[in-house]
Amino acid sequence: MxxxxxxxxxxxxxxxxxxxxxxxxxxxxxxxxxxxxxxxxxxxxxxxxxxxxxxxxxxxxxxxxxxxxxxxxxxxxxxxxxxxxxxxxxxxxxxxxxxxxxxxxxxxxxxxxxxxxxxxxxxxxxxxxxxxxxxxxxxxxxxxxxxxxxVQAETDTRPQAALYYANGYTSGGTSLAGQILRAGGFDNVATDLGYGAIGALPLELLALADPDVVVTGNPYPGASRAEAVMDHPVVTALKRGRVSGTVTDRDWVCGTPYALRAVQAMADLRRAVEAGQ
Structure with missing residues (x-):
């Protein structure tokens, strides 16, 4: 549909x-x-x-x-x-x-x-x-x-994804963002590492997890030191040569029916990841 x-x-x-x-x-x-x-x-x-x-x-x-x-x-x-x-x-x-x-x-x-x-x-x-x-x-x-x-994905193969925001925060499986990621057909690195709703994910753990895709926050206009971590060389290296995605705040932050658009975006991203593997 x-x-x-x-x-x-x-x-x-x-x-x-x-x-x-x-x-x-x-x-x-x-x-x-x-x-x-x-x-x-x-x-x-x-x-x-x-x-x-x-x-x-x-x-x-x-x-x-x-x-x-x-x-x-x-x-x-x-x-x-x-x-x-x-x-x-x-x-x-x-x-x-x-x-x-x-x-x-x-x-x-x-x-x-x-x-x-x-x-x-x-x-x-x-x-x-x-x-x-x-x-x-x-x-x-x-x-x-x-x-x-x-729109939610039913798949036997689930690529691994990491959500990575300003200040190095991530969302696990007991968050709306984590559930959107899951419904789109991904396994969540943060959940595998024991994160529940939200917490800071050290760059070292992100690098060791080596996810198939990194989904970063969408930076606001202007410069922000909090958002600079999303352009850190570790994150850049994990994205290099791979499909990556972004979180659009308007569809992710509130529990409204528009969360379906975020699920659809993650399902499309999963298909792109699988096509490139």
């Missing part, structure tokens, strides 16, 4: 109508991931404001949709004046703001980060419940589950 057929129905749901009834009518989001979950699930006019990151195409898979929404910078005073009847936030985001809003009797629904592909359906269901849009969420969940079954 072409990936466009998986993702395009999401846009159709964004413009579908739904009666509010007793559902919250003015919702504000404080987190990039809840921004996108709310944009997917909310009925037209229900979502009042999102974070500035939602309109950044580097970090958000829904930047175009977010540009039509008001922006909040996460200050309690600012949000209070918006008069929301619900705020959605990440579990670890803007703690002082969340606590202040609750003291002001503004309801706040918190969402845990997604650590697995199965969390995508859970987060959509949670957003559907708090927004009173269960039917919309259920439709998205069905599309995501069907799409994941179509």
């Amino acid at each position: 072409r990936l466009s057929r998986i993702i395009s129905p999401l846009a159709a749901l964004l413009i579908g109508g739904a009666a509010f009834g007793d559902t919250p009518q003015r919702v504000v989001s404080l987190n990039l991931c809840t921004d996108q979950l709310a944009m997917l699930v909310a009925a037209p006019g229900q979502l009042a404001a999102v974070t500035p990151l939602a309109a950044n195409p580097r970090t958000s898979a829904m930047a175009d949709q977010a540009r039509d929404l008001s922006v909040t910078h996460g200050r309690a005073e600012e949000i209070y004046l918006m008069q929301p009847d619900l705020v959605v936030a990440g579990r670890f985001t803007a703690r002082a703001t969340v606590e202040m809003l609750r003291r002001l009797d503004i309801p706040v629904a918190e969402f845990a980060p997604a650590y697995a592909l199965t969390d995508v359906a859970d987060r959509l269901a949670q957003m559907g419940a708090v927004l009173g849009q269960e039917a919309r969420a259920d439709a998205l969940i069905a599309q995501f589950n069907s799409g994941l079954a179509d």
